[in-house]
Amino acid sequence: MAATNQLTLYTATVRIALDEAGAQYKIHEFGKEKGNKPHWYYTINPLGKIPAITYGGPDVPSDQPSPESEKLTESLALLEFLADIYPESDLLPADPVLRAKARRVIAYYENYVHHAFRAAFFLAHPCESVLQAVDKFQAVLHPTGFAIGQFSIADCAVGPWLARLMLFLRKNLGAYSQEEGDKLRAALAGEKYARFNRYVQDVTERPSFQNSWEEVSAITPYTAVAVVDISCR
Ligand SMILES: N[C@@H](CCC(=O)N[C@@H](CS)C(=O)NCC(=O)O)C(=O)O
Structure with missing residues (x-):
């Protein structure tokens, strides 16, 4: 050490x-x-x-x-x-169950959400797969509060990515058609994704998130080039 x-x-x-x-x-x-x-x-x-x-x-x-x-x-x-x-x-709590849950949220984000958004943004894959991924992801979130209830490394890992993906979607950046984008935005705004939306809101309101989000948005121009940025983590 x-x-x-x-x-x-x-x-x-x-x-x-x-x-x-x-x-x-x-x-x-x-x-x-x-x-x-x-x-x-x-x-x-x-x-x-x-x-x-x-x-x-x-x-x-x-x-x-x-x-x-x-x-x-x-x-x-x-x-x-x-x-x-x-x-x-306490970013990674001592309780092994909570530790496993924090790591699971990160894995779900990486294995499902990130891939589905990338496929829709880059390859114009049908946006339905994004909805399926978001549904899987929200099912492993704690029913209220942060990803595992208390704030943890899971929120540090996935929060900025979710905020960025949602920003790109709002700005209509990506390879998907206008119609697919509109469908995705409308579906994600629905009650079915209330837990997901609340989670994104809670993470993005966190002061620690706000500090680095300014930095990210400053270095990420809102152009098609910005979409390339979601390929890294
Ligand atoms: N798996 C790595 C990925 C690192 C990565 O790709 N970083 C990107 C920024 S998010 C980068 O440095 N891109 C600039 C470059 O490749 O020169 C991690 O999670 O740290």
Whole structure:
């Protein structure tokens, strides 16, 4: 384990977990360099992807990472790591059942919702598959409140994506036809998806979400190019 608790986040929605934990951290934003990372970043993540965290080592400028810090990547691993180093945040509760439920919500989002939205947005697949995915997803949400009742890494992981997908849908971005888009919007607004809509509303109203959402919307232009962004997590 690192000898210091220096922690630098290289942008992304993992920031929600840091804010929830009340962590002290530095943030490095890439802005226009997002798709073409500077060479020093490859010492943190050889894949050049964000998010990443440097942890431990001396407190150095974020564009001069120390060889002494741990370099951590993969958003879900980072969320679990933050829950581990800030146990008092309860982002991943001690109860094994709740832990399994938090991980299940993330898996349902990834395995069903993300794929279905992508197929509709990129490949103009019938929007019906989005509704089926959302239905499966809402069935594993706690009946009220956040994904497992209390706020957890599940909300950090899926909240920003759901907000982004719903934003794209509202803005009519994607390969689906106007008619399919209208059908999907109308169906999703229905009573059948009340739990899903309430969940999206609750997560997006959370102050920690609002902090990083401004960042996401600032770097994501509302154009067809923005749709490409949903391919990453
Ligand atoms: N599975 C990785 C995906 C990382 C990823 O694809 N990140 C995107 C941003 S969401 C990225 O860095 N894209 C820019 C690039 O590929 O250069 C994770 O969850 O961390």
